[in-house]
Amino acid sequence: MDEATIEAARRGERAAQARLLSALQDVWYRYALSQLRDPDRAADATQETGLRFLKQIGGFRGESQLTTWSLGIALNVVREMKRRRFPELSHPEAATAPRVAGAGEREAPHPARAVERMEAVEVLKQTLQQLPDRQREAIVLRFFEDLSVEQAAAAMGCAAGTVKATVHQALRALKQRMSGIAEG
Amino acid sequence: MSDLRNHLDRLKDDYRSVRYPGDLAAELLSAPAAEGAAPRRSMSIGRMAAYASLVTGLAAAVLLWVGVRDDAPERPSNGTFAVVPPAVPAVPAVPAVRADAPPATLAAADEKPETFDVLPDLAMLPTMPELPADLSITSPENVSFVPSAEALDLPTLTLPPATDLDFSQAPSETKESA
Numbered sequence: 433m434d435e436a437t438i439e440a441a442r443r444g445e446r447a448a449q450a451r452l453l454s455a456l457q458d459v460w461y462r463y464a465l466s467q468l469r470d471p472d473r474a475a476d477a478t479q480e481t482g483l484r485f486l487k488q489i490g491g492f493r494g495e496s497q498l499t500t501w502s503l504g505i506a507l508n509v510v511r512e513m514k515r516r517r518f519p520e521l522s523h524p525e526a527a528t529a530p531r532v533a534g535a536g537e538r539e540a541p542h543p544a545r546a547v548e549r550m551e552a553v554e555v556l557k558q559t560l561q562q563l564p565d566r567q568r569e570a571i572v573l574r575f576f577e578d579l580s581v582e583q584a585a586a587a588m589g590c591a592a593g594t595v596k597a598t599v600h601q602a603l604r605a606l607k608q609r610m611s612g613i614a615e616g
Numbered sequence: 617m618s619d620l621r622n623h624l625d626r627l628k629d630d631y632r633s634v635r636y637p638g639d640l641a642a643e644l645l646s647a648p649a650a651e652g653a654a655p656r657r658s659m660s661i662g663r664m665a666a667y668a669s670l671v672t673g674l675a676a677a678v679l680l681w682v683g684v685r686d687d688a689p690e691r692p693s694n695g696t697f698a699v700v701p702p703a704v705p706a707v708p709a710v711p712a713v714r715a716d717a718p719p720a721t722l723a724a725a726d727e728k729p730e731t732f733d734v735l736p737d738l739a740m741l742p743t744m745p746e747l748p749a750d751l752s753i754t755s756p757e758n759v760s761f762v763p764s765a766e767a768l769d770l771p772t773l774t775l776p777p778a779t780d781l782d783f784s785q786a787p788s789e790t791k792e793s794a
Contacts, residue, residue: 454641457639457641478636572631
């Protein structure tokens with residue numbers, strides 16, 4: 433994504449906008465899929481992100497990288513979809529308070545047997561889904577999208593210190609979870 | 617923490633391998649617009665058509681305005697309608713009065729006033745034939761234009777059967793109500 437293409441897209445040239453959409457669609461989709469856990473919902477979120485991207489590209493001032501800036505749009509789209517359409521996907525307290533199986537809920541399998549059945553990466557993936565939304569967002573942006581603390585803060589719309597603290601809490605929760613599985 | 621980092625790195629590879637199942641540019645942008653050069657050509661054709669229709673409309677408006685302006689004898693500029701006096705035949709200019717000339721009344725008496733033939737001369741109209749003197753427009757008294765009833769021999773009208781329409785009395789009991 434060179435500057436000329438970005439500038440042409442800002443001026444409204446469709447060919448340049450199409451090139452940017454093709455370059456960014458995978459970034460938006462995999463982020464949405466990591467948060468929504470459903471391919472169809474992730475595709476919807478990607479399309480909505482693309483529409484907003486086309487609307488707002490004229491206001492892009494180049495203060496951050498285009499990928500970071502567009503990830504901020506995707507992040508807002510996913511947040512809105514979770515809040516309005518799929519509130520069951522949000523786990524605001526999942527990591528701070530370990531889940532306890534309810535009366536009608538099937539009890540989770542023993543951690544040792546779970547480790548036997550699935551790889552550690554799969555365990556980590558599922559554990560990641562149980563993190564609070566903010567912590568999962570921070571982990572994905574920092575470790576999967578390789579954004580710096582400042583870039584993640586720009587995408588998330590918060591201060592860099594908040595990102596640092598959120599990442600620290602998320603890593604600690606993941607470590608506790610993974611060590612508990614290994615010990616069990 | 618290093619094991620966790622290793623797991624995160626492996627999960628990152630898995631995360632990065634995900635691809636969007638489609639072409640977002642084709643979905644969000646129209647098909648010719650995504651090709652680049654085509655939209656500019658179609659835009660120019662549409663713009664040319666718009667300009668042509670605009671110029672045609674302006675020319676028609678100017679022609680219509682010029683035609684209306686030529687037909688109107690007088691058109692005030694402030695948007696109000698003017699009362700146009702009827703056409704009057706041209707009157708010859710009155711000669712200038714000189715100091716040594718006789719008074720106007722005397723001068724007029726000497727000259728025959730000019731007349732204008734607005735109506736044709738009555739002598740030129742054809743004569744109308746006269747009505748005959750013994751023509752009477754009153755009808756004679758013994759002649760009747762309406763025939764009498766006896767002459768028409770109309771049949772007598774039969775009367776309809778009488779009906780009792782008095783509802784003041786209470787309704788009598790029927791077998792069903794009993």
